[in-house]
Amino acid sequence: MMLEMESLSKSFGGLMAINHLDLDVYEGEILGLIGPNGSGKTTLFNLISGLFKPDSGKIKLNGIDITHLSSHKICQMGIARTFQLTKPFAQMTTLENVMVGKAFGRTPTWSMREAKEEAEKILEFIGLSEKGMWRASALGVVDRKKLETARALATKPKLLLLDEMMAGLTPTEVEEAMVLVKKIRDSGITLIVVEHVMEAILGISDRVVAINAGEKIAEGAPQDVVREKKVIEAYLGEEA
Amino acid sequence: MVQFLAQTFVNGINVGALYGLAAVGLSLIFGVMRILNVAHGEFLMVGGYIGFWLFKLYGVDPFMGLPLVGIFLFLIGIVFYKVVFSRVAKFHEEVKLKNSLLIAFGLYLIFPQIAMVLWTADERAISPKYSGQAFDLLGVRFGYVPLWNVCVAVVIVLAMYLFLNKTYFGKSLRGTAESWKAAKLSGINIEWTFMITFGLGISLAGIAGVLIALTQELTPVMGMPWTLKALIVVVLAGMGSIVGAFVAGLILGIVEAVSAIFMGPYTIAIGLLIFLIILVLRPRGLFGRA
Amino acid sequence: MPKNWKSFSIFGGTIALLALLPLFTNRSDVLTWSCLTLQYILLSQSWNIIGGYAGQVNLGHAAFFGLGALTTRYLWLAGLPFPVSLLSGAFIATVFALLIGIPAFRLRGIYFVIGTLVLAEILKVVIDTRFPVASALSTETLLTYSLIPRYYLSLMGAVLSVIAVYFISRSRLGLGMMATREDEDAAKTSGVSILQNKLIAFAISTFLAGLAGGIFAFYMVAIQPGYVFSPIWTFDSVVIVFVGGIGTLIGPIIGSVFFVLLKQWLSLHLPGGSHLAVFGVLFILVVLYMPDGFIEAIRRFGKMMTLGRKPAVQGR
Numbered sequence: 001m002m003l004e005m006e007s008l009s010k011s012f013g014g015l016m017a018i019n020h021l022d023l024d025v026y027e028g029e030i031l032g033l034i035g036p037n038g039s040g041k042t043t044l045f046n047l048i049s050g051l052f053k054p055d056s057g058k059i060k061l062n063g064i065d066i067t068h069l070s071s072h073k074i075c076q077m078g079i080a081r082t083f084q085l086t087k088p089f090a091q092m093t094t095l096e097n098v099m100v101g102k103a104f105g106r107t108p109t110w111s112m113r114e115a116k117e118e119a120e121k122i123l124e125f126i127g128l129s130e131k132g133m134w135r136a137s138a139l140g141v142v143d144r145k146k147l148e149t150a151r152a153l154a155t156k157p158k159l160l161l162l163d164e165m166m167a168g169l170t171p172t173e174v175e176e177a178m179v180l181v182k183k184i185r186d187s188g189i190t191l192i193v194v195e196h197v198m199e200a201i202l203g204i205s206d207r208v209v210a211i212n213a214g215e216k217i218a219e220g221a222p223q224d225v226v227r228e229k230k231v232i233e234a235y236l237g238e239e240a
Numbered sequence: 241m242v243q244f245l246a247q248t249f250v251n252g253i254n255v256g257a258l259y260g261l262a263a264v265g266l267s268l269i270f271g272v273m274r275i276l277n278v279a280h281g282e283f284l285m286v287g288g289y290i291g292f293w294l295f296k297l298y299g300v301d302p303f304m305g306l307p308l309v310g311i312f313l314f315l316i317g318i319v320f321y322k323v324v325f326s327r328v329a330k331f332h333e334e335v336k337l338k339n340s341l342l343i344a345f346g347l348y349l350i351f352p353q354i355a356m357v358l359w360t361a362d363e364r365a366i367s368p369k370y371s372g373q374a375f376d377l378l379g380v381r382f383g384y385v386p387l388w389n390v391c392v393a394v395v396i397v398l399a400m401y402l403f404l405n406k407t408y409f410g411k412s413l414r415g416t417a418e419s420w421k422a423a424k425l426s427g428i429n430i431e432w433t434f435m436i437t438f439g440l441g442i443s444l445a446g447i448a449g450v451l452i453a454l455t456q457e458l459t460p461v462m463g464m465p466w467t468l469k470a471l472i473v474v475v476l477a478g479m480g481s482i483v484g485a486f487v488a489g490l491i492l493g494i495v496e497a498v499s500a501i502f503m504g505p506y507t508i509a510i511g512l513l514i515f516l517i518i519l520v521l522r523p524r525g526l527f528g529r530a
Numbered sequence: 531m532p533k534n535w536k537s538f539s540i541f542g543g544t545i546a547l548l549a550l551l552p553l554f555t556n557r558s559d560v561l562t563w564s565c566l567t568l569q570y571i572l573l574s575q576s577w578n579i580i581g582g583y584a585g586q587v588n589l590g591h592a593a594f595f596g597l598g599a600l601t602t603r604y605l606w607l608a609g610l611p612f613p614v615s616l617l618s619g620a621f622i623a624t625v626f627a628l629l630i631g632i633p634a635f636r637l638r639g640i641y642f643v644i645g646t647l648v649l650a651e652i653l654k655v656v657i658d659t660r661f662p663v664a665s666a667l668s669t670e671t672l673l674t675y676s677l678i679p680r681y682y683l684s685l686m687g688a689v690l691s692v693i694a695v696y697f698i699s700r701s702r703l704g705l706g707m708m709a710t711r712e713d714e715d716a717a718k719t720s721g722v723s724i725l726q727n728k729l730i731a732f733a734i735s736t737f738l739a740g741l742a743g744g745i746f747a748f749y750m751v752a753i754q755p756g757y758v759f760s761p762i763w764t765f766d767s768v769v770i771v772f773v774g775g776i777g778t779l780i781g782p783i784i785g786s787v788f789f790v791l792l793k794q795w796l797s798l799h800l801p802g803g804s805h806l807a808v809f810g811v812l813f814i815l816v817v818l819y820m821p822d823g824f825i826e827a828i829r830r831f832g833k834m835m836t837l838g839r840k841p842a843v844q845g846r
Contacts, residue, residue, distance in 0.1 A: 049719045071718035081719055089712035091777070100709045103702050104721030110702050155721055276640055278589065278647065327818055334639065338587050341643060342768070342817045345589055349765050350810035357804075464761070468651050471644045505659045512652045519633040519641060 002027040002190050003048070003079075003159060008057035010047060010214075017043040019214040020057070025159070030181065030191045032205030032222060034198075036234050040214040041194045042084055045161050049081045050074040061159070078106045080157035082148040084164045084194075088136035095119050095132040097147055098154045105155025119154060126150045126180065142173060153184070160184065162193045166200050178204050198226060210234070243379040248497045254386035256493020257393040258452050260486035262466055263473035264397060265444030267485040270474065272417045272437045274333055275325060279344040280445055281467030282351035285460070287313050287446025288366075288453035289359055295366050302366050302450055303388060309450050310443045317442025320347075321435050329434050348464060355460035363457035366450070389451045396447065397486040404482060413437060417480065472511045475518055478528015488526060541692075548685055552678050561677045565749060567790045568684035569742055570770060574782035575691035576738035577767035582777035583695075583704060584731035585711025586639070590646030591739055591767050593653050594623040596759035598740025600657065603665055603747035616744040623740025624733050635728045642728075650759060658756035666752040680749045687745050691738050695779050698734070707731050708777075739767075762806070769809055772816045775823030784825050 003025040010018040017040050025031050035041055046052040048059060050071035059067045066074055080101075089097050098119035102109060109115050123129045126146050131139065139147060145165055152160055162181070166174050174197060181204050185191055195201050201208060201222060208225040210218040212234040218225045225231060266280045291309050294300040300308070321329075324347075328339040374383040404410040416423040416433045424430050452458075452466070469492070477488035492514065500507045518525060551564060573595060580588050602619035606612050630649055634642040667675065698704040706727040709717035714724055743758060766789070774785025796805035812824070820827035 051715055051718065070723075071715075072721050072723045075719055075721040083716065087713045087716035089709050089716065091712060092708055096705065096708075100705050100717070100722065101720045103705055104709075104723075106721070108721065112700065112702060112705075115702070115705075151716075151720060276643065278643075324814065324818070337639060338585070339817055341587050341589065342772075343814050345765070345768070346810045346814040346817070349761070349813075350807045353804055353807040353810075464651060465655075468648055472648065475641070475644060506656055508655050509652055512648050515645065515648055516630075516633060519637065519645070523637050523641070 004060040006058045009055045017214050027190055029206040030185050030204050032201040032208040033194045035211040039212045045081055045163055075155055076106055078158035080152035080155045081161035082152050082163050086144040086148045088144055088147055090137040094134050094136055097136050098122055098150045101151040101154025107156045122150050122154050159190045164194055166197045174200055246380045250380055252494030252497030256490035257390040259469050259473050259492050260489025261393040261448040263470040263485040263489050264482055265441040266470040267474045269441035271480045272413050273434050275340040277344050278467055279347035280470055281463035283442045283445040284449040284466050285463045287449030288458045291450035291453055292364050292366050306447055309446050313446030314439040314443035317439035318435055321438040352460040363459050365457050366453045385454050401483050472515050478525025481527040484527030561681050565681050565684045567786050568688040570786040571688040571783055572691045573742040574767045574770035575695050576735045578771045578782050580731050580735035584707040588646050590650030592759050592761055592763035593650035594736040594739040595743040595763045597623040598743030599747040599758040602744030619744035620737045620740035624737045627732050627736035631729050631732045635725050654756055654759035661755040664752050664754045683745055769813045773824040775826050
């Protein structure tokens with residue numbers, strides 16, 4: 001077991017965003033996380049990556065309690081993430097963005113040359129090489145998502161959290177993204193993927209967990225979970 | 241001895257009420273718009289000088305003239321919002337904060353220059369006939385003017401409290417403070433809200449300025465010291481609490497009055513000390529929400 | 531690589547020329563203005579580090595300038611060798627910086643702004659109260675006063691600041707600082723320690739500011755102690771950085787030259803301190819409309835003009 005979340009709770013004002021959630025993530029898997037808007041998926045990512053601290057409960061990475069560690073330490077321990085609304089370092093170049101990940105991540109370096117070389121390799125892997133010297137603010141939406149992922153990969157994570165990476169992509173781009181996610185897993189990284197695009201979830205996940213109102217409502221094989229009554233109701237409820 | 245302490249306490253309240261009133265406008269603007277107006281004291285100074293002009297040139301009693309100053313500074317606030325701050329008001333929080341700070345900082349440099357041209361560097365004050373009068377109660381001296389100041393301040397703060405909590409517009413202000421995006425979705429006109437809020441905050445500064453001019457000197461460079469007092473009070477109170485800001489002002493006034501006994505002219509350092517203590521022990525202030 | 535050599539030789543050449551300046555001219559006004567410009571380069575680069583690269587708006591920069599100035603002045607006049615006095619001044623400035631920075635940087639940005647503002651104002655008032663009398667140099671020191679060593683000291687300070695910014699911008703520290711500036715959450719989750727980066731940037735910035743103060747204290751014949759804490763020093767640094775181009779190496783250099791020239795021109799044609807008002811307005815315009823700097827805006831405007839689409843323009 002790579003990541004264990006025990007009875008995790010987080011509320012904002014009077015609103016319970018995460019409600020005594022238990023969730024385990026196994027090494028080497030791609031875990032799909034689904035749920036309607038506002039169900040707590042991004043809050044969960046924020047809790048795991050240390051941007052929020054839970055009101056109660058524990059998060060353990062390979063047995064080590066990381067619940068109260070600061071975000072940068074959590075990254076250095078091997079958890080990286082992307083953001084739903086991308087957060088590039090806008091005034092820095094694409095290359096520099098990725099260099100930050102390498103320089104400060106799990107395998108940090110003080111050598112700018114090493115950071116640069118590694119960043120170039122990753123940009124190559126993800127297909128952004130020609131735009132390396134572009135200012136990040138000049139990148140289009142799709143490239144920004146790639147940059148987000150590249151930067152996270154540069155931190156050499158053991159666990160990567162992808163937050164709606166495929167939102168707004170064309171079907172072809174979704175296909176490419178799915179291939180990318182599998183390539184990432186094959187390189188030895190465990191993934192938790194939050195997506196609304198159901199074909200993608202079905203296509204890449206080994207296992208799926210569905211949450212609603214901060215609670216787990218279903219868990220299991222992808223095709224089973226998306227067909228479960230509770231899950232369908234949760235999504236329909238969203239449309240109402 | 242008891243009398244001495246009581247007098248110190250009263251002196252502290254007198255000044256503290258002014259600190260509190262000065263802070264209320266600042267807190268309002270920051271709370272609703274997330275703009276930290278470090279030129280707040282400059283508008284306070286302008287209000288004071290306008291009150292001075294009304295008194296000196298037209299014989300308007302300063303207390304009677306308060307509504308006039310209030311309205312005039314309200315309009316000035318709206319103008320400054322429209323011309324200068326509206327461009328940055330709708331940015332993402334960090335950028336907005338940075339840019340608005342820099343702009344306000346620029347105003348902080350400009351205003352004293354203009355004030356010096358209009359009113360010279362000489363110290364002025366508003367001194368109506370009843371200025372120095374006071375009455376004694378149990379050996380403690382209560383000046384009429386400081387007493388009136390405290391009353392006016394309390395009334396204004398109460399009025400603000402009622403306005404923010406009981407009127408529709410006031411509640412929409414608070415809603416905008418919580419989240420302007422959510423407020424927008426509820427149909428609140430953000431541009432108007434920001435504009436009115438800013439005008440209101442500046443108006444409060446101006447009124448405070450007149451009251452201050454009744455008990456202290458007006459100088460072109462009085463702006464920043466008052467801005468800082470207001471900032472310390474807001475930090476002490478915690479962001480987002482209007483009444484809390486007033487109470488914190490009173491507390492600061494009393495603490496300073498007591499410290500003055502053994503710190504003399506270095507009493508001003510107490511403000512920094514309080515600020516540092518709050519930072520370390522209780523950053524969200526005495527009344528602030530998390 | 532070849533590209534870098536060109537910049538390096540321009541830089542080296544400029545320094546050489548500046549170093550030789552006193553040999554070519556005896557005019558004290560030229561030396562004075564050069565001296566001041568170099569000191570402004572040092573001071574504005576120091577603000578550029580915290581405000582430009584790290585993105586933390588320090589509105590109390592004068593506090594550190596002043597601390598460096600007074601500490602250096604008093605130690606030097608008390609008999610301590612000047613280099614020791616100078617370094618002590620810079621050191622004291624940094625100590626005060628950490629006093630504010632360590633508690634403030636753990637919290638939201640506004641606490642840092644308020645903290646630095648409060649520190650600067652309080653120091654100004656306390657110093658004005660405690661040391662109201664101007665410090666003047668003794669007659670024997672006056673007799674041996676020469677602008678030349680002060681010129682070289684200012685030159686060294688300016689060069690040091692440019693080198694510091696150069697290395698920061700190309701180092702891991704610079705990456706961390708800029709990431710902090712751009713997006714703290716993204717930086718944090720990429721492994722950057724926000725607190726550490728802000729503190730280091732602030733320490734370097736205030737050390738250089740203290741150095742600038744010390745050099746100024748050495749340069750001035752008489753100093754009103756409260757004057758070196760005047761907010762005008764903060765404002766000048768900020769205006770220069772913004773006008774020249776914030777977060778760039780060359781911005782503060784161009785900005786300083788432009789600033790000193792403009793200030794001289796304005797003070798000749800405008801009464802009293804009203805050049806401050808002019809700078810204030812210019813500053814606000816730059817913040818609102820020219821985020822890349824006034825100089826950059828002019829350059830782009832010039833480009834736009836020369837690429838003129840209308841034939842009428844070419845007809846000129």
